[in-house]
Amino acid sequence: MKSMWQRAGTMGAAWAAWAVSRPALAEYAVNLQPPASRVAQDVFQLHNLIMLVVLGIFVVVFGTMFYSLLKHRKSLGHQAANFHENTTVEIIWTVIPFIILMGMAYPAAKVVIDMKDTSNPDMTVKITGYQWKWGYDYLNDGISFYSSLATPRDQIEGAAAKDEHYLLEVDEPMVVPIGKRVRLLITANDVIHSWWMPAFGVKQDAIPGFIRDTWFKADKIGTYRGQCAELCGKDHGFMPIVVNVVSEEDYKAWVAKKKGAASTAAADNGKAFDVAELVARGEKVFSANCAACHQANGMGLPGTFPALNGSKVATGPLAGHLQVVLNGRPGTAMAAFGKQLSDADIAAVVTYERNAWNNKMGDAAQPADVAAARGAATEAAAPAAQ
């Protein structure tokens, strides 16, 4: 018995030492994140105002109740009174809360109207939610890219130490210039997601088949982090949002860099590669886009996500394999990657899937095959539309 208590004591002390020695991550935040836009600032103040009112009411009402609990007890010999209604009092405590509520409703309504006003933007970005990443299309600058979780798998599984921005880091952050009114057109490709940036006071559900708009104007340079806020399936917790707010010059430099990268990618679509090149490139594409469901070992998750290792599609005719990757499987979690990936990337990932694990098919898809498959799909769809 004694040794058990001693052991418990030692463990407790060890735990306490560990808790105290933790790095300065422990920011015991007890309010909304520091705002970085006017709307977020308004929301912050609105919340503080309501909290003050609510705390005041709480203290008055429960002060009265606890006074009563202390004084009006049988053990102190308090005799029960017999009153059970009082019209005046009842009218007063119906009217006063109503007036307090009107006092809250007025400033809240002003913020609602401000948040909904998406007119006169300086630039427009279309944001698309995918299972499980975000796509950004800069409509004014002609830039498009995808943004996925950058935290390595071994940090999530506890095989490596977690870095500072664990789960809140992406490979390609959204970049916007400071002080510009950015209009967001938000939609989704598969299920409902929600684009949420707490520091800007923006949260807008991304609804497949519909475009909803909202806006923000960031007024501080910095890196801001948020997450998808609508349950969207298995990896809902793993699709963060990062926005870099930069100066006007830095933004222009970033746009130029992105355009250069896009033309390199376009050039790849016209090339032919050997199998080894395609497999090496395809492995990267696979781990960024496919491994979340089909798993890095190609075994999928039985009953939910099919295995690719030995699958009929990956070891069947090349044309059928390309069709599934390009057009997806409607009604399932298998997305149509035709719109998301370039010809070269699709060729690479299909070649990888046909040659990885036990799928020793030895064949390869070239970017030209992908372009042809896209053409075939368009021709097949055209007569149906008439």
Add this chain to the structure above:
Amino acid sequence: MSDAAHAHGHDDHGHHAHPTGMMRWLTTTNHKDIGTLYLWFALIMLFSAGTMALLIRAELFQPGLQLVHPDFFNQLTTMHGLIMIFGAIMPAFTGFANWQVPLMIGAPDMAFPRMNNWSFWLLPVAGLMLFSSFLLPGGAVAGGWTMYPPLFIQGGISYDLTILAVHIMGLSSIMGSINIITTILNMRAPGLTLMKMPLFVWTWLITAYLLIATMPVLAGSVTMLLTDRNFGTHFFNAAGGGDPVMFQHIFWFFGHPEVYILILPAFGIVSQIIPTFARKPLFGYASMVYATASIAILSFIVWAHHMFAVGLPAAAQLFFMFSTMLIAVPTGVKVFNWVATMWKGSMTFETPMLFAIAFVCLFTIGGFSGLVLAIAPVDIQLQDTYYVVAHFHYVLVSGALFSIFGGIYFWLPKWTGHMYDETLGKWHFWLSVIGMNILFFPMHFLGLAGMPRRIPDYALQFTEFNQIATVGAFIFGFSQLIFLVVVLKAIKGGARAADRVWEGAEGLEWTVPSPAPYHTFETAPVLK
């Protein structure tokens, strides 16, 4: 009148050939037996879904994935929600209605005793369907208890099974409600006018109307999911001319009144307990009835406050914000009335009263966070975060569940004929109230700081509050075993309960013997 009840109390088992053992419970049409069945069913569901909650909290003790896979995590959160709402809280209140409504209005039984049997026995079928879905390929539903398409369209066979289970539970609720309304409107003792009914009966009457109005809406919305999934319709698919957001409108048209279905009977129970232990009549009886009715009516015009982030037009946001804020007025009236009932009373603090006081105080915290969430711009920041999780658990755990605990302690002596163990009852209360606050209060801060709900893993700055919450969860969860012990002890034996168990108790149920005989009020009592 109580003499008539007494005379029957002792030989009532003689004049019917009652089946015994399992057949007694399967074939029973007695409101007390069926009430008992509902309450045991609810308790089993509470422990099952509570175990799921402990698994969720254990996974969230640290950042990273330790115990469960993300897909299984989503199954746990979804099933925890569905089972707690449809399996634990709602059946528990129906159990109270079955036991107490006939006793409180002086009726011999429910109006439709055979339908009563049927509405209970549908529930274990639905429960079994939900639990068995864990064993199906792909596991149980993982799309959230709100079942939003298109995510819900993607799932496997268990999603269809869950839709059918929801249909069956809805059927059970509708039949139960028809029974309760008919009983209350037609079977009251002579002289017991509507405005003399105990408040618990009033709240259940209004709740039953809410159920009849909204359960068909839920059934319609999940049927549309079923046909979208299996028969090629496109109600919620934009590619076929449908709209995923339409599901949310229909679902929450059911879903918000459902919130009050889960809390109005709790108001009723607390309104029975507080006057008893304050030894003073309920303050503002008439305004309590009107407040309950206004809350019920308002609950039909606030649904879109669950959807502020879908991008409603400004006019709709303003309308739903104002209508939601308005609900604070009748709710406030109720809280003020409870406090005024305690004021200048002669209070004692037995376990039912402790739970009732905790209810008033902690439910109000849930009400205040509800008011914060009613403010559309603030809600847009907090929607789908842990702030919302904190809010609805304050309303449903320290609200609905605490009122259920209070009600059980309050009426258990009447049902079993034995006093419960007061010392253990107090341990159960204090551990529950402390554990519950350690569990849910930090979630407000997590939500404000930006932690989304329904995620199996989180960023490092959320670690401390999650650890505190998990510690609270285990204190709260394991202290419910004390409750089980108290109930079992009171069934087996203990000090004999008087007919009028509590000094300040008023009402017809206290005029019959303890334990209440199998048949009561075969001759209606007369009220002067």
